[in-house]
Amino acid sequence: MSKPIIPDLTDFLNDEGALQSTSPLQTLCSPERFTSLVKAGKRDTLLEKFHTEKERFRQLEWLSSVLETQEYNDAEELREGEDTGQVDEDENAILYVPEYKAYEERPTTETFEEWQALKTPEYLSNQKLNGFDYNGVQVSLNLTNQSGIVDLKVFEDYAKAAGGTIFPFNFKADTPSGNAIIPFTDEAAFLDFVNEFSTRRVNLF
Numbered sequence: 001m002s003k004p005i006i007p008d009l010t011d012f013l014n015d016e017g018a019l020q021s022t023s024p025l026q027t028l029c030s031p032e033r034f035t036s037l038v039k040a041g042k043r044d045t046l047l048e049k050f051h052t053e054k055e056r057f058r059q060l061e062w063l064s065s066v067l068e069t070q071e072y073n074d075a076e077e078l079r080e081g082e083d084t085g086q087v088d089e090d091e092n093a094i095l096y097v098p099e100y101k102a103y104e105e106r107p108t109t110e111t112f113e114e115w116q117a118l119k120t121p122e123y124l125s126n127q128k129l130n131g132f133d134y135n136g137v138q139v140s141l142n143l144t145n146q147s148g149i150v151d152l153k154v155f156e157d158y159a160k161a162a163g164g165t166i167f168p169f170n171f172k173a174d175t176p177s178g179n180a181i182i183p184f185t186d187e188a189a190f191l192d193f194v195n196e197f198s199t200r201r202v203n204l205f
Contacts, residue, residue: 034051132200152190
């Protein structure tokens with residue numbers, strides 16, 4: 001194997017044309033930390049910022065790998081033809097043959113929108129937890145709220161059949177920070193809420 005050609009590192013040059021340091025790796029968001037933030041239920045506005053850091057981390061991690069491989073390959077090249085102190089069956093000196101390493105393929109840069117479109121299990125759970133804003137209440141798109149909505153619809157149907165109604169009533173909704181009360185004065189307002197909730201929840205699947 002001949003010595004591999006180092007990948008193009010033009011993107012990593014500073015204004016003076018020198019290769020930038022990979023030290024920012026310590027301060028950027030690693031892929032593992034990003035996943036933990038998603039699981040923790042952080043909102044999209046914050047996740048987008050850390051996703052940008054995560055992608056920068058991946059690029060600098062690749063750069064670090066390239067520089068390590070280059071250092072290794074340069075050292076191997078210097079040893080080429082070196083007498084190993086051994087001889088073959090014809091008593092000829094065995095010279096050192098470099099064993100070069102191939103460079104890792106550079107990772108492609110992923111946009112936040114592309115990551116969202118993947119709908120990873122962690123992100124789907126995150127979106128169910130954060131849900132949507134309804135009159136100032138951040139309603140989670142979870143099964144608990146869905147079951148509560150279905151139960152109330154059933155109760156209203158029974159009440160209507162008997163010539164009555166359950167309105168007005170207060171719906172206790174699950175939110176990312178606990179429970180919150182949403183007042184409904186009439187069926188029309190409740191049905192608007194149900195429609196928005198169901199549409200958003202279905203879109204997660």
